[in-house]
Amino acid sequence: MSAGQARREINRLDNDIAVLEKKRAELEQKEAEKARRINDVQKSITKNTSASTLSSKSKQIRGYQTDIAKLSKNKVDTTRKIADKQKKRAEKAAKLRSEEAVEKKKEVKTQQTIQRGYERRIKELAAQVHEQNAVPLAKQNSLEGDSIEYDVFVSHAWEDKSSFVDEFVSELLLLGIRAWYDTQQMAWGDSMRERIDKGLGNARFGVAIISPSYIAKDKYWTKTELDGLFQLESVNGKMLLPIWHDITKKEVMEYSPIVAGRLAMTTATMTPKEIAEELAKMLGESYAEELA
Numbered sequence: 001m002s003a004g005q006a007r008r009e010i011n012r013l014d015n016d017i018a019v020l021e022k023k024r025a026e027l028e029q030k031e032a033e034k035a036r037r038i039n040d041v042q043k044s045i046t047k048n049t050s051a052s053t054l055s056s057k058s059k060q061i062r063g064y065q066t067d068i069a070k071l072s073k074n075k076v077d078t079t080r081k082i083a084d085k086q087k088k089r090a091e092k093a094a095k096l097r098s099e100e101a102v103e104k105k106k107e108v109k110t111q112q113t114i115q116r117g118y119e120r121r122i123k124e125l126a127a128q129v130h131e132q133n134a135v136p137l138a139k140q141n142s143l144e145g146d147s148i149e150y151d152v153f154v155s156h157a158w159e160d161k162s163s164f165v166d167e168f169v170s171e172l173l174l175l176g177i178r179a180w181y182d183t184q185q186m187a188w189g190d191s192m193r194e195r196i197d198k199g200l201g202n203a204r205f206g207v208a209i210i211s212p213s214y215i216a217k218d219k220y221w222t223k224t225e226l227d228g229l230f231q232l233e234s235v236n237g238k239m240l241l242p243i244w245h246d247i248t249k250k251e252v253m254e255y256s257p258i259v260a261g262r263l264a265m266t267t268a269t270m271t272p273k274e275i276a277e278e279l280a281k282m283l284g285e286s287y288a289e290e291l292a
Helices: 003-044 051-133 137-142 158-174 192-201 220-236 249-255 272-282 285-291
Strands: 150-155 203-210 240-244
Touching (some): 003 051, 203 220, 203 272, 220 240, 240 272
Parallel strands (some): 150 203
């Protein structure tokens, strides 16, 4: 018997026991009512009661006593049935605990197998990412023509790093997506404009994390990056991929109707992992197969 079957049997027995206990309560109530009537009749008999009336009342009392005897027998039978059902329920409960223990062991084993598979896959992906992206920053800066190509340029406000961008970029790297991210591609002493220009120029797509911080009036670099993406898009075709983060459509519309008109992913309904997977699908079948 499976745990599910045992639970159904216990539920059925619980219902049966409830019905029987209700019946026993009704029998006890009727029994008490008959006893009350006997008491009332007995109180009505006095020394002045005639012989014929006394005979009638005695017969009435015997009738009530007969009823009480029948009710008592039914109550005993019902109590016995309740005890039988409770015994069966205890046996089913013990069986259920045994089956649940077995199922729990199977579930734990399955979860451990899945977890080991995840960990193995993550290690494989991390190794691939390390091979592709673990070139020291000083060496990257010295490569001829800075010819490294990126799948995506991640344009963002630094205020959004901890709440979304860091995790999002980590998910991209786990999927083998080459991302230009200032934390990884900028070294101490680098020219920001030069590095950003080259990053934009060598990326297939530009992901802009549109947030209140991103569109703030004092944000020079985010505006510069967004303008650069629009300029490159006019030459290379579709390039800008917006992600809305903690922002409303009204706020985006007030900042730029053009940006608001773009179909965007949103962190309000999607996790960093889910958005990264959508991006991987766009980048080609090879990444889509990694997701399968």
